[in-house]
Amino acid sequence: MPEGHTLHRLARTHHRRFVGTAVAVSSPQGRFATSAEIVDGRVLERAEAHGKHLFHHYGPDLVVHVHLGLYGAFGDVAVPVDPPRGQVRMRIVGATHYADLRGPITCELITDHEVDVVHARLGVDPLRADADPDRAWTRISRSRAPLATLLMDQTVIAGVGNVYRTEMLFRHGLDPLLPGRALARERWDVLWADLVELLRDGVRRGSIETLRKEHDPGLLADAGTRRVYAYRRTGLPCLVCGTPIAHDKHLARNLFWCPTCQPAA
DNA sequence: TGAGTATGTTCAG
């Protein structure tokens, strides 16, 4: 379930598992084989995430750049290693654990400059210490585009995907089609603070759970395993007001909202 | 066995 929290959690895990020791890197599937040979046996110096991008720094101009796309995933298993199952693009083996990477949209060896280019293209990441919310506000407050578009625009805010977008808009009672420039500054400040908190919580849990405490108890019976308000709950009663959750396509992505809790202005 | 689905991104038309 790769949104920003997933990548930051991976960076943290990989730091713990692999940083500071020599790792064995391979590509059982073959598509990353040439690059894997170059970093194989080197010491991983740093693991870092920006939005949905993950970087493994092995030294000057030796950075593995990973983007999971829609269904990429990393494993985290204790040694000894098993034979690879399925399509394993990259395998990293450390002293105690190994990680298999499957189905990424990107897995490539790049230079420090190319890393800079990726960083420069991305917007502020609420999970990074250097995040400056004013940069995102500048874009949003000047834009005619709807909030549904802006929140998922990786050049505005890096790391928010469809689940966080859906749930943020719900939690703040915002119409997904409200233009960015119609959002009051005070509401943005609250939204940003909540986003930081929600993403941090996602990193801790390893999953996205967005229900406020007061809505949690009834959830067990009602919302199934997914602890969210609107995402993929089309037609089910809103956990707050009972109105059926609405669904539409917005820029080729699924959009879910409660017409009562998130009324059009 | 095959269809359908997915939290993402890029490219062609």
Next chain:
DNA sequence: TGAACCTACTCAT
């Protein structure tokens, strides 16, 4: 705007 792509899993036939 739609298709393509990377993969695994669920459900129907």
